[in-house]
Amino acid sequence: MDILTRLQQFIDSDRLTTQADQLAVASRDESTLDPVSPLAVVWPRDSAEISRIIIECRETQTPVTTRGAGSALEGSTIPSRQGLVLDLSRWTNIIEFFTDDLQITVEPGIIYDHLNNKLKDEGLFFPPAPGGSGDIATIGGMVSTNASGIYSVKYGGTREYVLQLEIVTGTGEIMKIGSRATKRSSGYNLVDLIAGSEGTLAIITAITLRLAGLPEGSRQSAFIFRDNVSAARAVSEMARYGLDLAAVEFLDSAVVSALNKLNDYGLDESPCLFLEFHGPEEALKANEELAGSICAELGGKPLILADGQRPWEIRHYATDAIKHLKSGYDIIRNDVAFPISKLPEMVGFCHDEADKASLIIHTFGHVGMGLLHALILARRSDKTEWQHGIELSDKIIKRTIELGGTISGEHGIGLGHKNLFELEHGRAVQLMRQIKKQFDPDNILNPGKIFDM
Amino acid sequence: MDILTRLQQFIDSDRLTTQADQLAVASRDESTLDPVSPLAVVWPRDSAEISRIIIECRETQTPVTTRGAGSALEGSTIPSRQGLVLDLSRWTNIIEFFTDDLQITVEPGIIYDHLNNKLKDEGLFFPPAPGGSGDIATIGGMVSTNASGIYSVKYGGTREYVLQLEIVTGTGEIMKIGSRATKRSSGYNLVDLIAGSEGTLAIITAITLRLAGLPEGSRQSAFIFRDNVSAARAVSEMARYGLDLAAVEFLDSAVVSALNKLNDYGLDESPCLFLEFHGPEEALKANEELAGSICAELGGKPLILADGQRPWEIRHYATDAIKHLKSGYDIIRNDVAFPISKLPEMVGFCHDEADKASLIIHTFGHVGMGLLHALILARRSDKTEWQHGIELSDKIIKRTIELGGTISGEHGIGLGHKNLFELEHGRAVQLMRQIKKQFDPDNILNPGKIFDM
Known part of the structure; x- marks a missing residue:
């Protein structure tokens, strides 16, 4: 049959x-x-x-x-x-809300923003905000790719919030893994093995998350810098001072220019950092002042915004601005992550290599975690240009790996970057294959993603 | 041969x-x-x-x-x-210090306090302070058990700081896993699989850690409560307010009493919470005030200390105080962790069951993470009493598992609690066995720890 x-x-x-x-x-x-x-x-x-x-x-x-x-x-x-x-997009229910434990068990299809709207009444939230796609991304998808976002520098990525999973393995076995204890030293960490495995080890059918208390207050500010090096150094210095940053986003001058074209913001077209702080009022003030003086020492100046504009509203449109910059062009994307000190070098490398290849590139990202998105514009209709775009993207990834970084900070490997997976992980890939076999002996779960068996 | x-x-x-x-x-x-x-x-x-x-x-x-x-x-x-x-206790070198990245690569034998002394000059530290044993515990051991400690409520456990490992598997293969990127969505998380595996999957030969900036300032305070329920509720409320706690330690009245006997502190013999905050001065003040008002609402009063006494110095002696309370007695230890709302119930359960068994028990721990150490005193020379002590400990662990918790929050399973491992993990234990086989096909790496093959 x-x-x-x-x-x-x-x-x-x-x-x-x-x-x-x-x-x-x-x-x-x-x-x-x-x-x-x-x-x-x-x-x-x-x-x-x-x-x-x-x-x-x-x-x-x-x-x-x-x-x-x-x-x-x-x-x-x-x-x-x-x-x-x-x-599983119809699996949108909250299974159990453990308000006193700051935990919730949900079905995988629940959407990030919907979940946070429900949590708000209890003064709670699930922090790893997935950038501009919180209104569509499901929690199951976020767990599967170990997604992160603008608040991950303070609160961590999705993996740090997953306590327990119900899974169905490739043999059809239904299993609970993990527990509701927030700290565990009890055997092998299967939860963190499933989180980020992109559906190749098991199907996630229920997710218990820990949650965070909504901050008492929040405050945003933004600084422009002479050059990428200074902006990157400011991020590294803020980390060294133990500054309690909720978010720090970098936009290169090309992104700022694209934003001006999209919405006529009238922004100074220099690299900039957008900062956000969470906490009680006094703490916000203190942190903001410290951040301000660190930025000032590196030549950073407050970004002047028109009345009523909030810096994060502008940041929200970064991808849109790039997408709509040139009609007929599509985005070739990567999602590299590297040690924070490499930010100036990597931004420089992306632009230099794009110039050499006569391609348009924009760089931005959650740089507090060393995440940089390099978006290359190319025409799919122009096969040579498209191929050059892909080659440029691969070159950026290879340089990242040489510098101690990783192919993907938050999007996963999928089909898009599996060609370079072995370059990053070497002989560990064989161990990953063997682990997959234990969960999915016949290779029926999302085969061909991340690596080939 | x-x-x-x-x-x-x-x-x-x-x-x-x-x-x-x-x-x-x-x-x-x-x-x-x-x-x-x-x-x-x-x-x-x-x-x-x-x-x-x-x-x-x-x-x-x-x-x-x-x-x-x-x-x-x-x-x-x-x-x-x-x-x-x-x-590996002679492997105490720093292999490479990436100061600009807030990262360091060390040999596994380096001692926690020694490492932090070296980091201090750069304004950095490795936060998961292992309670009173920071002067002997090695980083390799901390990674192997996924250790944590008093600061884990703010900074996380050891696992959250491990970026890259060099390992030798059970086939003798030398392999690098992970990368120096602080956030990763690149294949299966082998680093977090090795961390906490207690030497059963591989031998760790080099460790790259991310580090945190030393806080600008810190402040400590302590509160006493009428009963365990109120103290536990205060912890849960502080989490709900998103309060930025660096540490929150609970001591039951029996521990306070033991401390008085050890050093004549003259403390009120009531359950108490010791708090610590990290940050800039203004933030410290604001956080301390918020914590104070939450504690006051639950009947908490500031703990009065003699001149020159600091609350954390007292906390430091908790285990010693229990150890020296009765000569001829040894400690039967457990290290359970559960959802925070279960703290009052679990503390009550420990004391009720100890009373029934006519055994002496003390409970304390890093309760911000839901970690509770229940230390039972018994004489090894009295075989019946010793057996009753072990049965009481098992009863506490079983109740923890029923309440959604775990056998071990930070010490690991080892030989001590492997009898209850399957009760916690069910059919997932078989998957763990299969995973071990991929790393160590002949079961030569620390066999018989955590579970039997």
């Missing part, structure tokens, strides 16, 4: 489709990678049903890709040809 | 011993578990030599236990009979 016939035995027809328009939706993510149409899309009812689906898939050697919002940026949710897509 | 003859081929005689006094030192840790004498102790020279030792051990099926200070509390460093001990 083929996989479709098998699934039809126990899945209602309104939760299983092979309609072309639905397959098209499930065939892509937010990247510019080529879509791949799956065989069918299933909206499973519960973990037990997922377990049964996995067992059927294993028997028929059918690949399974789990999908939430499909807002992945590196192809992690692009399915395999003739594979199945498990769509 | 037996293992000793093999090792003598390439290890100088001053780095390989079978002398009884040296074997005796290597046969125990700081727990009250029975010592086990190894076959020999080796002080290896470098990773390449460790690799060769491992290959010889594998061929002769000789177990290998790696040892630093031997300050483990659950038998993680107690060797196997006829096994080898690899003593």
Whole structure:
């Protein structure tokens, strides 16, 4: 019996489709990678049903890709040809709210902003804000890619918040891993192994997160600098002073220029840092003053904004500004992360290499964590230019690895960067393959993502 | 050829011993578990030599236990009979200091306090302070047990600071895992798998840590409460307010009483909380005031100390005070961690069950993370009493697991608590066994710790 016939035995027809328009939706993510149409899309009812689906898939050697919002940026949710897509975007419930413990158990399909809206009433929040996509990104997707965001410099990435998971492995076994204790030294850390594994080890069906108290207050400021080196040094100095930064974002002058073109902000077109502080009023003042004097020592000047403009509103439009800068152009993206001292060198490298290749590049990111997004603009219609764009992106990643960094700070490897995965991890890749086999002996869970078996 | 003859081929005689006094030192840790004498102790020279030792051990099926200070509390460093001990306590060098990145690469034998003394000049520190044993605990040991301590509520546990490791696996393969990027979404998190694995997956030969900036200032305060419930609620409320606590320690009234007996402090014998704040002066003031008002609302009053006494000096002597309370008694220890709201219930449970069993118990811990140490006093000479002590400890752990907690918050499982490991982790233990096999196919690395194969 083929996989479709098998699934039809126990899945209602309104939760299983092979309609072309639905397959098209499930065939892509937010990247510019080529879509791949799956065989069918299933909206499973519960973990037990997922377990049964996995067992059927294993028997028929059918690949399974789990999908939430499909807002992945590196192809992690692009399915395999003739594979199945498990769509968990309808799994949006809060399973249990442990308000006194500052913890919550949720289904993986709940959206980041929806969750935080519900937490607000209790004075709580889940901090790893995924940049501009909080209104679509699901918590399941964030766990799968170990997402982070603007507040990760203070609060950490998604992995730091995941306490317990219910998972279904590649053998269909339903399992709870982790516990509700916030600190643990009890055996191997399977939770942090699943977090960031992009659906290749198990399907996540329930997530217990720890939460943070909403800060008593917050304050934002922004500084412009003569050059990238000075801006980068300021970030490093702030860290050295033990300054309690909630966020620090870097935009190079090209991004600022793109923002001016998008919305006529009238900003000085210099590299800048956007800062945010969280805490009680007195602490905010003190931290802001310390940050101000560190920036001033490195030649930083307060960014002058028009009345009513808040720096973070401007930052929010960075990707949009780049996307709309030139019509007919698409974005070739990377998401490198490196030791913070390498920021000036890396920003310089990105621009120098882009100039050499006659390509347009913009760099920005959550630099407090050493994360830099280098967005290259190229035309897909111009095969040579597109190829040069990809080569430039690879060159940036290779330089990052040489400097002790990593291919991906927060987006994952997916299909987009698996060509360079072995360059970063060397012989450890073989161990990763062996670990995958223990969770998924037949390689049916999101096969071909991160690395090939 | 037996293992000793093999090792003598390439290890100088001053780095390989079978002398009884040296074997005796290597046969125990700081727990009250029975010592086990190894076959020999080796002080290896470098990773390449460790690799060769491992290959010889594998061929002769000789177990290998790696040892630093031997300050483990659950038998993680107690060797196997006829096994080898690899003593890394002479590996105390700083390999590379990346001051601009707030990172350092060290050998595993470097001692916590020594490291922090060297970091001080650069305005940096490695925060997960291991309570009273910072003067002996090695960084390698801290990574192996994912240790934490008084500052973990603000700064996190050891795992959160480990960026990159050089390891030697159970096949003798030398491998680098992780990178120097502080945030990563690049494949499976092998670093966090090794951290906390108590020497059962690989031997750690180099460690790259991220560091924190020394706080501009710090301030301590302490409050006494009517009962454990109120003290515990205060901790939970402080977390909910997003209060930036550097440390919050709980001592029950029995511990306070023991401290009075040790040093005649003249303290009020009520449960108390010791708080510490880090930051700029204005922030300290603001945070201290907020904490004070939260404690006051729950009936907490400032703890009155004699002139010149600092609350944390008192806290430092907690374990000593318990140890010296009754001569002829030893400590049966546990190290449970649970969701913070369970603190009042767990403290009550510990004391009720100790009363029923006519045993003396003291509870204290880093409660900001939900960590509670319940120390039971019993005489090893009185076999029934000792057995009752162990049963009480197991009962406390079982209750913790029922409440969503974990056997160990920071000490590890070792030999001490592996009897209850499957109760906590269920079917995930089988996956852990399979993972161990990928790193250590012949089960020669610290066999029998955490779980049996």
